[in-house]
Amino acid sequence: MEAAVLYNVPHEIPWKVYIPLYFYFTGLSAGSFILSTLSTVFGIKRFKPMALPAAIISFVLLMLAPACLILDLHQPTRFWHTLVPEYFNRTSALSYGSWLLTIYPIANLVYIYFIYVKYDRVTKILGTFTVPLAIFVHAYTGFAFALVRARAWWHSALMPGYFLTSALLSGIALLVVVALVMDRYQKNKLDPELYTSLRLMMVGILLVDLFWSGSFWLTLLVSTADGYASIMLAFHEKLYIWGEYVAGMLLPLVILILPWTRTRKAWLCFASLLIIGGVFLMRYSVVFIGFDVPLS
Amino acid sequence: MAETNKLDQGKVPEDPASGNGASGSLPTKRWAMLVDQRLCIGCHSCTIACKSENNVPLGYWRSWVKGIQKGTFPGVGNLYLRRLCNQCDTPPCVQVCPVQATVRREEDGVVVMYYGKCIGCGMCIAACPYDARFFNPVRNTADKCDFCLSRIDNGLKPACVEACVSGALIFGDTADPSSEISQKLASTATTVLKAELGTKPKVYYVEADHSLQGRISFSDRFEDEILEYRRHIPSPAAEYWKRGE
Numbered sequence: 267m268e269a270a271v272l273y274n275v276p277h278e279i280p281w282k283v284y285i286p287l288y289f290y291f292t293g294l295s296a297g298s299f300i301l302s303t304l305s306t307v308f309g310i311k312r313f314k315p316m317a318l319p320a321a322i323i324s325f326v327l328l329m330l331a332p333a334c335l336i337l338d339l340h341q342p343t344r345f346w347h348t349l350v351p352e353y354f355n356r357t358s359a360l361s362y363g364s365w366l367l368t369i370y371p372i373a374n375l376v377y378i379y380f381i382y383v384k385y386d387r388v389t390k391i392l393g394t395f396t397v398p399l400a401i402f403v404h405a406y407t408g409f410a411f412a413l414v415r416a417r418a419w420w421h422s423a424l425m426p427g428y429f430l431t432s433a434l435l436s437g438i439a440l441l442v443v444v445a446l447v448m449d450r451y452q453k454n455k456l457d458p459e460l461y462t463s464l465r466l467m468m469v470g471i472l473l474v475d476l477f478w479s480g481s482f483w484l485t486l487l488v489s490t491a492d493g494y495a496s497i498m499l500a501f502h503e504k505l506y507i508w509g510e511y512v513a514g515m516l517l518p519l520v521i522l523i524l525p526w527t528r529t530r531k532a533w534l535c536f537a538s539l540l541i542i543g544g545v546f547l548m549r550y551s552v553v554f555i556g557f558d559v560p561l562s
Numbered sequence: 563m564a565e566t567n568k569l570d571q572g573k574v575p576e577d578p579a580s581g582n583g584a585s586g587s588l589p590t591k592r593w594a595m596l597v598d599q600r601l602c603i604g605c606h607s608c609t610i611a612c613k614s615e616n617n618v619p620l621g622y623w624r625s626w627v628k629g630i631q632k633g634t635f636p637g638v639g640n641l642y643l644r645r646l647c648n649q650c651d652t653p654p655c656v657q658v659c660p661v662q663a664t665v666r667r668e669e670d671g672v673v674v675m676y677y678g679k680c681i682g683c684g685m686c687i688a689a690c691p692y693d694a695r696f697f698n699p700v701r702n703t704a705d706k707c708d709f710c711l712s713r714i715d716n717g718l719k720p721a722c723v724e725a726c727v728s729g730a731l732i733f734g735d736t737a738d739p740s741s742e743i744s745q746k747l748a749s750t751a752t753t754v755l756k757a758e759l760g761t762k763p764k765v766y767y768v769e770a771d772h773s774l775q776g777r778i779s780f781s782d783r784f785e786d787e788i789l790e791y792r793r794h795i796p797s798p799a800a801e802y803w804k805r806g807e
Binding site for chain 2: 268269270271272273274275276277278280281335338339340341344345347348350353354355357358359360361363364410413414415416417491492495556557559560561562
C-alpha cells in the first residue's frame with residue numbers, strides 16, 4: 267500500500283566517528299597486548315623480540331582510546347561520573363567498561379616496566395593477570411552492542427566474539443607492519459619464522475571472522491523486519507561490501523594464502539595494511555548501520 | 563529469619579526509614595497513559611503543549627504525533643500515532659546508562675532523568691526502541707518525556723493530557739482500580755508498542771496502527787527509503803548525522 271509520512275520526528279544519531287575510532291583503538295591495543303604476552307606468559311620464544319614493542323604500542327593506543335570516548339561525550343568534564351562507585355550500574359556494559367579502561371592501562375604500564383627491566387618471572391605473573399583484562403576490555407564493547415535489544419543489527423550474541431577476534435586480527439596486522447619497519451632499520455634481523463607464524467595466525471582469524479560474518483548475515487536474513495532491513499541496507503553500502511569485505515578481508519586472505527605472494531615482505535605489509543583498514547571499517551559499519559533503520 | 567510471603571512479592575516493600583512524609587512510606591502509584599487513536603484528530607496540541615511546558619529547544623521534541631497518509635485516491639486515510647516516552651517497566655535506557663543518570667522511580671514507575679549526573683554518552687539514545695530520547699542542545703545531556711514530572715508530582719496532569727482537544731489522552735494511576743485509566747484498560751482492547759521486546763511500556767494505545775512506527779514502506783528500494791528518512795531529520799544544529807559529508 268502507498269504510504270507517505272506527513273509528519274515525524276526522527277532524532278539524530280547520538281554518536282560521531284569517535285565511537286568507532288574508540289572501538290578500533292581498544293581492539294588494536296588488546297590485540298597487540300595479547301601478542302606481547304605470547305612470549306612472556308605462554309612461553310613461545312619466537313615472539314620474544316615483539317614483546318616490548320607490542321606492549322608499548324598497546325599502551326599508547328590505550329591513551330588514545332579513552333580520549334576518543336571523552337571527546338564524544340556531550341558533557342566531557344563529567345567523565346569521572348563513570349568511576350563513582352555510587353553511580354555504578356550493574357546492568358550497564360559501559361559501567362564495567364569504564365573501570366576496565368582505568369585499571370587496564372595501569373596494569374599495562376607496570377607490565378611494560380617489568381619487560382623493560384627483563385624481570386621475566388614478575389612479567390609472567392603480571393601478564394597472566396592482565397590478559398583477562400585485555401580480553402574483557404575489548405569484549406565489553408561487544409556486549410555494549412549485543413545488549414541493546416532495540417536494534418536488530420547489534421542485538422546478536424556473536425558481537426563480543428566477533429569484536430574479540432577482529433581485535434586480535436588488527437593487533438597482529440599492526441605488529442606485522444611494525445616488525446617489518448623494525449627489521450629494515452635494525453642490525454640484528456628478526457627470525458623469518460616469526461612472519462610465518464604471524465601470517466598463519468592472520469589467515470586463521472580471517473577465516474573465523476568470515477565465519478562470524480556468514481552466521482551473522484544468514485541469521486539476519488531470516489530475522490525480524492528490522493533485521494532484514496539492516497542486512498539489506500548493509501549490502502547496498504559500497505563501503506561495507508567492497509571496503510570491509512573485499513578489500514579488508516578477502517583480498518588480504520588471498521595475498522596471505524597464494525604461494526607467490528605470501529613469502530614476499532612487501533605483499534605481507536600490503537595485506538596487513540588492508541586488514542588494519544578493514545577492521546576499522548568493521549567497527550564503523552557495526553556502529554552506523556545500526557542507526558540506519560529508523561525507530562521513530 | 564522470617565519467611566517471605568509469596569503473595570507480597572509483587573508489592574514494593576514498605577520502608578519505614580525512607581523518611582518521606584509523616585506516614586513513613588509512600589503510597590505506591592503506577593502512572594500510565596492511554597492514547598485513544600480513535601479520538602485523535604492529529605491537531606498537534608499535545609506536541610505544542612509539551613514543548614512549551616518543558617521548554618524543549620527549537621528543532622527538538624519530547625513527544626509528537628506521527629502522521630501517515632495511506633492508500634491512493636479515493637481510498638485515502640490520514641492516520642496518526644501519538645509518540646512519547648513509553649515509561650517502560652523494564653527500560654532499555656536504564657539498563658545501559660553507565661552512571662545511573664536515568665532511573666525508574668520505584669514510587670510511581672516513571673523513568674526520570676537526572677540531568678546533573680548525565681555525561682552525555684548517548685548510549686540511552688541508541689538503546690531506546692521508541693526513539694523517544696534525544697540530546698538536548700542547551701543542557702547538553704540526554705532528554706526525554708517524563709510525564710511532566712514537576713506537574714504530576716504536584717497533583718496535576720501532564721501538559722499534553724490537559725491540552726488534548728478530543729479527550730484522546732487519559733492519564734492516571736493503574737495501581738488504583740477505581741481510576742478512569744484502570745477501568746478503561748480493563749474494559750477496552752489495548753496494545754503497547756513493540757510488546758515483543760519485553761519492555762512492558764506503560765503507554766497504552768487503543769486502535770493504534772502499529773505499522774506507523776519505524777519504517778513505513780517495506781519496499782526493496784532501501785536506499786530511497788533511507789535517504790527519505792534522513793531528509794526528514796529536522797534538527798537544525800545536527801550536522802553529524804550526515805556521517806562525514
